[in-house]
Amino acid sequence: MGMASKSIKTLLVAVFSIFLLLFSANSFASDAPAGGGEKHEASSFDPAKLIMEHIMDAHEFHFATIGEKHISIPLPVILYSPERGLTMFNYSKFNHGHDVYQGYKSEEGHIIAVNEAGEHDTTVTVYDMSLTRNVVQMFIALTLLCVLMIGVANKYKKNGAKVAPSGFQNAVEPVITFVRDEVGKPNLGHAYEKFMPYLLTVFFFILINNLMGLIPGSANVTGNIAFTIVLGVISFFVILFSTNRHFWAHIFNPPVPGFVKPILVPVEFLGIFTKPFALIVRLFANMVAGHIVITCFVMLIFIFGAMSKVAGWGFAPVSMAFTIFIYFIEILVAFIQAFIFTNLTAVFIGQSMEGAHHDEAHH
Amino acid sequence: MELLLPGLGLLVWTLLAFLIVFFLLKSFAWKPILSSLKERETGIADAIASADKVKAEMAALKNENEAMMAKAREERAVMIKEAKETADKMVSDAKDKAKSEYDRIVAEAQSAIMQQKNAALTDVKNQVGALVIEVAEKVLSRELSNKGDQENYIKQLAEGVKLN
Numbered sequence: 001m002g003m004a005s006k007s008i009k010t011l012l013v014a015v016f017s018i019f020l021l022l023f024s025a026n027s028f029a030s031d032a033p034a035g036g037g038e039k040h041e042a043s044s045f046d047p048a049k050l051i052m053e054h055i056m057d058a059h060e061f062h063f064a065t066i067g068e069k070h071i072s073i074p075l076p077v078i079l080y081s082p083e084r085g086l087t088m089f090n091y092s093k094f095n096h097g098h099d100v101y102q103g104y105k106s107e108e109g110h111i112i113a114v115n116e117a118g119e120h121d122t123t124v125t126v127y128d129m130s131l132t133r134n135v136v137q138m139f140i141a142l143t144l145l146c147v148l149m150i151g152v153a154n155k156y157k158k159n160g161a162k163v164a165p166s167g168f169q170n171a172v173e174p175v176i177t178f179v180r181d182e183v184g185k186p187n188l189g190h191a192y193e194k195f196m197p198y199l200l201t202v203f204f205f206i207l208i209n210n211l212m213g214l215i216p217g218s219a220n221v222t223g224n225i226a227f228t229i230v231l232g233v234i235s236f237f238v239i240l241f242s243t244n245r246h247f248w249a250h251i252f253n254p255p256v257p258g259f260v261k262p263i264l265v266p267v268e269f270l271g272i273f274t275k276p277f278a279l280i281v282r283l284f285a286n287m288v289a290g291h292i293v294i295t296c297f298v299m300l301i302f303i304f305g306a307m308s309k310v311a312g313w314g315f316a317p318v319s320m321a322f323t324i325f326i327y328f329i330e331i332l333v334a335f336i337q338a339f340i341f342t343n344l345t346a347v348f349i350g351q352s353m354e355g356a357h358h359d360e361a362h363h
Numbered sequence: 364m365e366l367l368l369p370g371l372g373l374l375v376w377t378l379l380a381f382l383i384v385f386f387l388l389k390s391f392a393w394k395p396i397l398s399s400l401k402e403r404e405t406g407i408a409d410a411i412a413s414a415d416k417v418k419a420e421m422a423a424l425k426n427e428n429e430a431m432m433a434k435a436r437e438e439r440a441v442m443i444k445e446a447k448e449t450a451d452k453m454v455s456d457a458k459d460k461a462k463s464e465y466d467r468i469v470a471e472a473q474s475a476i477m478q479q480k481n482a483a484l485t486d487v488k489n490q491v492g493a494l495v496i497e498v499a500e501k502v503l504s505r506e507l508s509n510k511g512d513q514e515n516y517i518k519q520l521a522e523g524v525k526l527n
Contacts, residue, residue, distance in 0.1 A: 057370055078372075128372050135376040142384050149392035157395050161402035176396060196397055197389040205384060226369035230377040288366070 045306055047299040055220045055291045057134045058109055059091040063217050070096055075136055078129040079104060079111060091130070133219040134227065141212040141221070145204055148172070179203050183343045187350035191242075195349060198238060202231065203342040210287065210334030214327070222337070223287030225280070232280035235345045239275065243352040275348045279341055286337050290330045297323040494524055 053062075062072040074092035081087070084103065093101040097108075104126070105114045113124035131139075152169045165173050179200055184192035209221040221227055251268040254261065301319045305312025498520050502513075 052366070056366065057373060128370065129375060130372050131376070132370070132372060134370075134373050138377065138380055142380055146384060146387055146392075149388055149396075153392040153395040156399035161399040161406060172396075173400070177400065180397070180400075193397075197393040198385065200393050201381070201385045201388050204388075205381060224370075224373060225367055226371075226373035227377050229369050230374055230381060234378075234381060 045302060047296075047303060050299065051292055051295045054295050055223055055288055056109070057132045057219065057224055057226075059106065059111075059130055059132055061133050061136075061217065061219070075133060076131045077104075077111060078131065080127040080129055081113065081124055083124045084113070134221045134224055137212055137219045138209060138221050138227070141208045142205070144212075145208045149204070175203075176200060179342060183339070183346045187343070187346035188353070189350070191353060195238075195242075195346070199342050199346055202235070202345060203338050206231070206283065206341055207334060207338035210338060211331070213287065213291070214330055214334060220287065220291045222283060223291050225284050228280045228284040231283070231341065232276040235279055235341075235348070236273075236276035238345070239348045239352050240272075242349050246354065247352045275344075279344055283337055283341050286333060290326070290333055294323055294326050294330065297326065491524075498524070 059077060060072045060074040062070065064071045074090050077087075077089055077091050077093075079087040087102055087104070089101060091106070093099065094104075094106040097106040099105075100114055100118055103113060103115075103121075104111050105118070105120075106112075107120075111126060111128050111130070113121045113126050115121040148168060149172070152172050155165075155167075155169045180192070180196060183203075184196055184199055188195055206222060209227070212218055213220050213222055251272070252265060254264050254268060256264055297319045301312055301316045304315040501520065502517065
């Protein structure tokens with residue numbers, strides 16, 4: 001499934017590139033006669049900036065801008081500075097980046113400390129611990145996850161094991177058994193039970209944030225490198241803590257001829273770090289790519305619309321069709337990526353415990 | 364590129380959120396769910412195992428029943444055979460007895476007949492002797508005129524003699 005979605009993605013990127021090429025050719029063609037007016041339009045509509053705004057973190061949920069009016073939910077800003085201490089206020093105090101508040105200023109969404117004159121004060125270190133839209137959305141998603149899962153668990157406790165599952169319990173149970181039987185058991189063998197809470201938490205943690213990120217207007221939580229770094233680092237420590245003697249022996253004394261060892265040992269040692277790094281980048285890149293592709297297809301309408309109203313309206317159905325198509329793929333990808341992250345973590349944990357198993361299998 | 368720079372706030376919040384969610388779900392969700400699933404699965408496995416056991420027991424019982432039935436049938440056949448033999452024997456015994464009785468009766472009858480016959484013969488002989496004597500008396504006592512008449516008379520007498 002991963003391969004299929006990848007190839008479909010490749011195909012779509014190709015189609016998309018062709019459209020962009022056509023568009024650039026068109027814009028070059030139309031550049032000469034239109035003159036200054038066209039340039040003004042281009043500066044007011046910047047697709048790359050909009051896409052980045054969509055996939056990046058922000059201090060507010062921004063839905064639309066109608067004329068000068070911004071429709072958005074500003075979020076709390078929490079700043080800590082060794083020099084100035086802890087500061088908390090609402091992001092709306094910045095008046096969309098126009099105002100300075102309590103010696104801080106929002107510049108392109110980044111909060112910087114300013115001095116009396118209103119200039120960037122580089123002597124003050126600011127740690128931005130704000131509840132950004134990613135944080136808030138993650139909290140909402142995780143609250144939902146906890147409520148749902150504990151509800152399901154209570155149903156099991158109330159009904160006992162012998163009663164057939166019902167309702168949401170019925171939807172969750174196959175997923176849990178899937179993670180247990182297809183991820184835990186094959187990779188971790190007898191030790192799977194110890195790792196099930198971690199694997200299930202990772203799976204549902206990623207899944208619910210992936211799915212919440214697909215709601216239009218929501219933040220792109222799993223496509224943020226900070227989010228994936230945390231999960232990757234946790235995986236790294238889980239993998240490290242489950243290593244055994246055989247694993248380290250294999251890394252520092254691989255069963256190869258002596259002269260290969262100077263090459264292989266660094267490679268094997270780096271492997272400890274590349275595994276979680278790959279997890280981090282994979283989830284991040286996949287989710288970001290999905291969001292970019294969807295936003296791009298929506299943007300195409302406005303790019304064509306900037307050229308001419310007819311082109312914009314004409315392209316809208318095509319763009320919508322592609323967007324809906326990608327949207328469904330993204331729903332699939334949300335599950336696939338959660339599964340891949342969990343499965344690979346389980347595989348790596350399994351590898352770090354492998355020696356003992358290996359010996360068991362042989363003797 | 365800014366996209367690849369992790370925000371400190373999100374890093375910290377994500378870590379905190381993950382740890383809280385992990386410990387919450389671990390004790391309040393995954394443990395009960397997994398133990399229930401396990402309990403159910405072992406329950407199902409046990410049920411299947413006991414069903415198999417019961418099935419095996421049933422099969423054994425059935426085999427036993429069949430063996431018993433076969434034995435019973437065999438016994439019945441033997442009993443019928445024995446009964447038949449007994450009956451046959453009884454019949455043949457009865458027949459033998461009847462035959463010997465019959466033989467005895469016949470023999471007795473024959474001997475009785477023979478006795479009576481002998482008695483009758485003796486009687487006849489006695490009567491014949493008496494008749495002969497009577498006839499001879501009559502012949503002797505009658506005065507015969509001629510020889511022819513005499514002979515006719517003898518003839519007549521002889522005809523009159525009826526051997527019983």
